[in-house]
Amino acid sequence: MSTPPHHPLPPFGSVVSCHICGAIPAVHTVVRGHQGLVVTLRFLTEEGAFCRTCGTATYRRMTSDTLWQGWWGLLSVFAAPVTMLMNIGARSRIRSLPHPVGNLRPQLAPGRRVLARPPALAIMTVLVLALGSLVVPGLIPDTRPTFTAGDCVRNNAEWPEQDLEEVGCSSPEAEFWISAGDKCWGQDWLLYLDYSAENKPLCAHPMSK
Ligand SMILES: [Zn+2]
Incomplete structure:
Protein backbone atom coordinates (compact mmCIF):
# COMPACT_ATOMS: atom_id res chain seq x y z
CA MET A 1 0.00 0.00 0.00
CA SER A 2 1.35 3.38 -0.93
CA THR A 3 1.74 6.00 1.71
CA PRO A 4 -0.82 8.81 1.51
CA PRO A 5 0.61 12.05 0.17
CA HIS A 6 1.41 14.74 2.63
CA HIS A 7 -1.66 16.70 3.65
CA PRO A 8 -2.35 19.48 6.16
CA LEU A 9 -3.38 18.35 9.61
CA PRO A 10 -7.14 18.28 10.05
CA PRO A 11 -8.47 20.99 12.37
CA PHE A 12 -9.45 18.58 15.15
CA GLY A 13 -6.01 17.11 15.60
CA SER A 14 -7.20 13.67 14.63
CA VAL A 15 -7.55 12.19 11.20
CA VAL A 16 -11.09 12.48 9.91
CA SER A 17 -12.23 10.35 7.07
CA CYS A 18 -14.86 11.19 4.50
CA HIS A 19 -18.31 10.38 5.82
CA ILE A 20 -19.36 9.26 2.37
CA CYS A 21 -16.52 7.10 1.13
CA GLY A 22 -14.21 6.78 4.13
CA ALA A 23 -11.15 8.16 2.33
CA ILE A 24 -8.59 10.48 3.88
CA PRO A 25 -7.85 13.27 4.10
CA ALA A 26 -11.19 14.88 4.72
CA VAL A 27 -12.31 18.17 6.12
CA HIS A 28 -15.37 18.89 8.21
CA THR A 29 -17.59 21.45 6.53
CA VAL A 30 -21.15 22.39 5.68
CA VAL A 31 -22.36 22.57 2.11
CA ARG A 32 -25.55 24.54 1.62
CA GLY A 33 -28.36 24.64 -0.84
CA HIS A 34 -31.54 26.60 -1.13
CA GLN A 35 -34.98 25.93 -2.52
CA GLY A 36 -37.43 28.74 -2.99
CA LEU A 37 -40.95 27.42 -3.36
CA VAL A 38 -43.10 30.52 -3.93
CA VAL A 39 -44.66 30.51 -0.44
CA THR A 40 -42.11 28.53 1.50
CA LEU A 41 -38.40 28.15 1.34
CA ARG A 42 -36.02 25.45 2.39
CA PHE A 43 -32.49 25.82 3.55
CA LEU A 44 -30.64 22.61 2.81
CA THR A 45 -27.41 21.64 4.46
CA GLU A 46 -25.12 18.68 4.17
CA GLU A 47 -22.69 18.60 7.01
CA GLY A 48 -19.87 16.21 7.63
CA ALA A 49 -16.32 15.33 6.77
CA PHE A 50 -15.76 15.41 3.04
CA CYS A 51 -12.85 14.19 1.02
CA ARG A 52 -11.94 16.28 -1.99
CA THR A 53 -13.82 14.07 -4.43
CA CYS A 54 -17.07 13.67 -2.49
CA GLY A 55 -16.97 17.28 -1.29
CA THR A 56 -16.56 18.58 -4.81
CA ALA A 57 -19.44 16.40 -5.97
CA THR A 58 -21.65 17.63 -3.11
CA TYR A 59 -20.74 21.26 -3.63
CA ARG A 60 -21.41 21.07 -7.35
CA ARG A 61 -24.74 19.26 -6.96
CA MET A 62 -26.10 21.59 -4.26
CA THR A 63 -24.92 24.76 -5.97
CA SER A 64 -26.31 23.69 -9.31
CA ASP A 65 -29.63 22.69 -7.71
CA THR A 66 -29.77 26.07 -6.00
CA LEU A 67 -29.26 27.73 -9.36
CA TRP A 68 -32.51 26.38 -10.69
CA GLN A 69 -34.52 25.69 -7.51
CA GLY A 70 -33.36 28.68 -5.54
CA TRP A 71 -35.22 31.59 -7.10
CA TRP A 72 -38.90 30.81 -6.93
CA GLY A 73 -39.86 32.93 -3.96
CA LEU A 74 -39.66 36.54 -2.88
CA LEU A 75 -37.10 35.95 -0.12
CA SER A 76 -35.31 33.35 -2.17
CA VAL A 77 -34.08 35.97 -4.58
CA PHE A 78 -31.85 37.06 -1.70
CA ALA A 79 -31.40 33.69 -0.03
CA ALA A 80 -30.11 31.89 -3.12
CA PRO A 81 -27.12 34.17 -3.76
CA VAL A 82 -26.31 34.31 -0.03
CA THR A 83 -26.37 30.51 0.06
CA MET A 84 -23.99 30.34 -2.86
CA LEU A 85 -21.70 32.91 -1.27
CA MET A 86 -21.65 30.90 1.96
CA ASN A 87 -20.59 27.86 -0.04
CA ILE A 88 -17.44 29.57 -1.22
CA GLY A 89 -15.77 28.87 2.13
CA ALA A 90 -16.74 25.21 2.07
CA ARG A 91 -15.60 24.93 -1.52
CA SER A 92 -12.18 26.36 -0.85
CA ARG A 93 -11.68 24.10 2.17
CA ILE A 94 -12.60 21.08 0.08
CA ARG A 95 -10.43 22.14 -2.83
CA SER A 96 -7.40 22.67 -0.62
CA LEU A 97 -7.38 18.95 0.21
CA PRO A 98 -5.04 16.65 -1.67
CA HIS A 99 -6.40 13.79 -3.68
CA PRO A 100 -8.11 11.30 -1.32
CA VAL A 101 -6.83 7.79 -0.75
CA GLY A 102 -8.08 4.69 0.97
CA ASN A 103 -11.79 4.96 0.29
CA LEU A 104 -13.82 2.09 1.75
CA ARG A 105 -17.02 2.88 -0.13
CA PRO A 106 -17.69 4.26 -3.61
CA GLN A 107 -16.97 7.94 -4.00
CA LEU A 108 -19.42 10.42 -5.41
CA ALA A 109 -18.80 11.44 -9.00
CA PRO A 110 -17.88 15.12 -9.11
CA GLY A 111 -19.30 15.47 -12.62
CA ARG A 112 -19.14 18.67 -14.54
CA ARG A 113 -18.26 22.04 -13.14
CA VAL A 114 -21.24 24.10 -11.95
CA LEU A 115 -20.87 26.52 -14.84
CA ALA A 116 -20.98 23.68 -17.35
CA ARG A 117 -24.28 22.30 -16.05
CA PRO A 118 -27.70 23.06 -17.54
CA PRO A 119 -28.94 25.41 -14.75
CA ALA A 120 -25.93 27.71 -15.05
CA LEU A 121 -26.02 27.50 -18.84
CA ALA A 122 -29.73 28.37 -18.82
CA ILE A 123 -29.15 31.36 -16.53
CA MET A 124 -26.26 32.55 -18.67
CA THR A 125 -28.41 32.20 -21.79
CA VAL A 126 -31.13 34.30 -20.19
CA LEU A 127 -28.59 36.92 -19.14
CA VAL A 128 -27.07 37.04 -22.61
CA LEU A 129 -30.50 37.41 -24.19
CA ALA A 130 -31.50 40.11 -21.70
CA LEU A 131 -28.27 41.97 -22.30
CA GLY A 132 -28.69 41.52 -26.03
CA SER A 133 -32.18 43.01 -25.97
CA LEU A 134 -30.70 46.10 -24.32
CA VAL A 135 -27.73 46.40 -26.64
CA VAL A 136 -29.14 45.33 -30.01
CA PRO A 137 -31.70 48.15 -30.42
CA GLY A 138 -28.82 50.58 -30.11
CA LEU A 139 -27.05 48.81 -32.95
CA ILE A 140 -30.02 48.83 -35.31
CA PRO A 141 -29.60 51.86 -37.56
CA ASP A 142 -32.05 54.64 -37.00
CA THR A 143 -34.95 54.27 -39.38
CA ARG A 144 -35.77 57.97 -39.35
CA PRO A 145 -36.31 59.12 -42.94
CA THR A 146 -34.08 61.75 -44.45
CA PHE A 147 -35.07 64.63 -46.69
CA THR A 148 -33.51 67.12 -49.03
CA ALA A 149 -34.67 70.55 -50.07
CA GLY A 150 -37.76 70.33 -52.25
CA ASP A 151 -39.33 67.34 -50.50
ZN1 LIG B 1 -15.25 10.79 -0.04
Missing part, protein backbone atom coordinates in the same frame (compact mmCIF):
# COMPACT_ATOMS: atom_id res chain seq x y z
CA CYS A 152 -42.79 67.65 -48.97
CA VAL A 153 -43.68 66.23 -45.59
CA ARG A 154 -46.37 65.98 -42.99
CA ASN A 155 -45.78 65.97 -39.26
CA ASN A 156 -47.47 63.12 -37.41
CA ALA A 157 -46.68 64.75 -34.07
CA GLU A 158 -47.45 68.15 -32.58
CA TRP A 159 -44.82 70.80 -33.21
CA PRO A 160 -42.25 71.26 -31.85
CA GLU A 161 -42.20 67.46 -31.72
CA GLN A 162 -41.18 66.10 -35.09
CA ASP A 163 -42.37 62.82 -36.54
CA LEU A 164 -42.03 63.62 -40.18
CA GLU A 165 -43.13 61.53 -43.09
CA GLU A 166 -42.49 62.22 -46.73
CA VAL A 167 -45.61 62.75 -48.84
CA GLY A 168 -46.11 63.79 -52.43
CA CYS A 169 -45.99 67.55 -52.84
CA SER A 170 -49.29 67.51 -54.74
CA SER A 171 -50.93 65.30 -52.12
CA PRO A 172 -53.52 66.93 -49.84
CA GLU A 173 -51.54 65.47 -46.96
CA ALA A 174 -48.54 67.63 -47.71
CA GLU A 175 -48.20 70.20 -44.90
CA PHE A 176 -44.69 71.53 -45.35
CA TRP A 177 -42.08 71.71 -47.97
CA ILE A 178 -38.46 71.41 -47.13
CA SER A 179 -35.98 74.14 -47.86
CA ALA A 180 -32.36 74.68 -46.99
CA GLY A 181 -31.80 75.90 -43.46
CA ASP A 182 -30.36 79.26 -44.42
CA LYS A 183 -33.77 80.11 -45.91
CA CYS A 184 -35.64 79.56 -42.66
CA TRP A 185 -37.99 82.35 -41.75
CA GLY A 186 -41.32 83.30 -40.21
CA GLN A 187 -43.31 80.25 -39.21
CA ASP A 188 -40.77 77.75 -40.48
CA TRP A 189 -39.58 74.98 -38.26
CA LEU A 190 -35.98 73.92 -38.13
CA LEU A 191 -35.80 70.18 -38.68
CA TYR A 192 -33.91 67.84 -36.42
CA LEU A 193 -30.53 67.49 -38.05
CA ASP A 194 -30.87 63.71 -38.46
CA TYR A 195 -33.71 64.31 -40.90
CA SER A 196 -31.20 65.91 -43.23
CA ALA A 197 -29.80 63.57 -45.86
CA GLU A 198 -26.74 65.76 -46.26
CA ASN A 199 -26.36 66.69 -42.60
CA LYS A 200 -27.16 70.34 -43.37
CA PRO A 201 -29.87 72.31 -41.58
CA LEU A 202 -33.27 72.09 -43.22
CA CYS A 203 -36.48 74.03 -42.71
CA ALA A 204 -40.09 72.96 -42.90
CA HIS A 205 -42.01 75.72 -44.60
CA PRO A 206 -45.81 75.65 -44.37
CA MET A 207 -47.52 74.93 -47.69
CA SER A 208 -49.62 77.87 -48.76
CA LYS A 209 -53.21 77.23 -47.78
